[in-house]
Amino acid sequence: MTPDFALLGQLAGLFAAAFGAATILPFQSEVVFVGLQLAGSAPVAWLVAVASVGNTLGAVVNYVMGRGIERFRTRRWFPVNAAQLARAQRWYARWGVWTLLMSWAPLGDGFTVIAGVMRTPVWLFLVLVTLAKTGRYIALAWLTAQAGG
Secondary structure (H helix, E strand, O other): OOOOHHHHHHHHHHHHHHHHHHOOOOOOOHHHHHHHHHHOOOOHHHHHHHHHHHHHHHHHHHHHHHHHHHHHOOOOOOOOOHHHHHHHHHHHHHHHHHHHHHOOOOOHHHHHHHHHHOOOOHHHHHHHHHHHHHHHHHHHHHHHHHOOO
16 A cells, blocks of 8 residues: 555644744645545545644644743743733633633734743643644535535
């Protein structure tokens, strides 16, 4: 059995798009996901798994950045001022880790960074973010199938 290098390349591209989309980089993984689903080049379960792993690992990058970002808050180039950072910390302290279930949403990258700042336990972070990210790709696959894919 010979490996299907075209399929491996497509899945690697999906992984990269999903990973990038979960970071602060301006990537969109949905277009790649839907395109591959419509092309039928891989089982939908594979697409969901690859995209979910990539997107979750991208969120881990945000979490790690959050863990170390506060030491730079006095720098001129720091992306938020002290008041904005304090407001984000108060907001997270109020709403808690459950905001990570919204990490799939457009502003979800911020939730994953602030989870790192607030020292959310890694295991809890991974459980909630994986549920959110996988749920999003399952919903996207279902919507694509309903639309005729």
